Amino acid sequence: MLHSYLFPIxxxxxxxxxxxxxxxxxxxIVQYRKYGYIxxxxxxxLYLFLLYLLNAFFLVILPLPATRHNPALASGAMQLLPLNFINDILRETSVIGGDPSTYLHLLKERAFLQVIFNILITVPFxxxxxxxxxxxxVRSILYSFLLxxxxxxxQLTGIYGLYDHAYRVFDVDDLIMNTLGGICGYLAAEWLSGLLPRIEKLDEDVNVSTKRVTYTRRAIAFLIDSVIWPILMAMCYVLHIPASFWVATGIYFILIPWFTDGLTPGKWMVRIRLTKMGDRITLAALFKRYGLLYWVFFGLNRLLAGSLDNIPDIGRLFLGIVVFFMNAWFFIHLVIHLFKKDPMLFYEKFSKTRQVVLWKTPSEETEKEPA
Structure with missing residues (x-):
């Protein structure tokens, strides 16, 4: 029986x-928006909770039937009699009521162990x-029942139609025992809270102003923007706007942050904004920052990847060499700055711009400079 549990785990x-x-x-994204840091x-x-949910799910659904066209359960797909597990235990057990020495046999009985398993599986939940x-x-009981x-x-739906028939019985006793397990876990959490840091006090001594804008945070903002910005570029292309790449990047990364005081949708999502060394971002600073990054650096890559029919072969070769060395230099530059305390890249130093953390105080939303 132990092997049947180790397999799904x-x-x-x-x-x-x-x-x-x-x-x-x-x-x-949630952590940055809600707490301002990780x-x-x-x-x-939370990652331990995710691991637990995976274990619980696989313990419930595995092993799977050998084929999608599995036969219907001979005993029926549903058991709706509450506490029927007591009859199963009495029927299968070798325990003798007047002989206490036989009570330990329960630890070897399938029906009894199944009940214990159904309780324990939701205790962590x-x-x-x-x-x-x-x-x-109340909500803990409800959520345990819903899980x-x-x-x-x-199981009853054959993993929502993946299999022709249910491959395990829908048992009301499982609902009762799983919910009981959730209640036991809820009661045990008071003891657990005494061994671990109090969740509600994790942020008491944290000053978000000491948290610098990490490359991870910036990368997430860039990833979000990289989903939205191409939509704008596609619209420019459909409208036959010349130089769609340069127009779209200018609107998205220069004009929008200028109107929104340094925000793009991606930066807003992770609560960071651009400033000119702590002051409100200017249009000139944005031209320097993103003109250098998108119009020159990414722009040359875009030219090389696009159509160059009007450029002689020697021109394409020269552009390819320039872009290769430019990309290699940027990669080295980025790797070096990943390990430096000063995270400012070349286009940030040139434009004298930096990214700061947005945070809400009880009275207002303020900018907090990274350390």
């Missing part, structure tokens, strides 16, 4: 890196609900 651990990769971007304790708890999410007991209901419906 091993799959959960193997799939965790991929799930964590998908989880990381929304996690970072707290290691908060990150550890109830603990995290109370410790991290600070839910009350169990999700598991049961997944």
């Amino acid at each position: 091993s799959y959960a651990f193997m799939s965790f890196p991929f799930a964590a990769l998908l989880f990381t971007l929304p996690f970072l 707290n290691k304790v908060r990150a550890f708890v 109830g603990m995290v609900l109370r410790y991290y999410f600070r839910t009350g007991w 169990s209901l999700f598991f049961e419906v997944t």
Whole structure:
């Protein structure tokens, strides 16, 4: 029976890196917007919670049927009699009521162990609900029930139609035991809170003004902008606007930040903005910053990747050499600055611009310079 549990757990651990990769971007965006920085304790708890959910899910759905066209369950797909597990235990157990020495046999009985498993599988869920999410007991019970209901419906529907028939029984006793496990976890969370940092106090001694704008944060903003900005460029192209790339980048990265006091949609999402060394960003500074970055650096790459039919072969060769050395230099420049305390890149120093953290105080939203 132990092997039947180790098998899905091993799959959960193997799939965790991929799930964590998908989880990381929304996690970072939420943390930056809500707290202004990434707290290691908060990150550890949430990634551990993700690992737990994967384990719980795989323990419930694995092993899968050998074929999608699985036969219907002979005993029926639903068991709706509450506490029917007691009859299962009495029927299968070798325990003798008047002989206490046989009571340990329960630890080897499938029906009894199944009940214990159904309780234990949601204990961590109830603990995290109370410790991290600070839910009350009513919502914790409700969420534990809904998690169990999700598991049961997944099995009943053959993973929502992936299989022809249910491959495990929808058991009302599983709903009861899973919900009980969530309650036990909720009660145990009080003990857990005494061993770990209090979630509500994680940010008490943190001054967001000491947090510099990291390259990770900047990369997320750039990633978001890289999804929106091409839409504007495509619109310019459809409208037959000449030099669509340069026009779109000028509107998106120069005019929009000028009107919004240094914000693009990506920067707004992760709560950072551009300033001219702490002062309001100017149109001239934006021209220097993004003109150099997008119109010159990325612009030359764009020319090389585009149509150059009107340029002689020697011209294309020369442009290719220039772009190669330019890209190599930029890569080295970026790597060096990744390990330096001063994160300002060449176009930032040239334009005397920098990115600062946006944060809300009780009275107003203020700019806080990175350390």
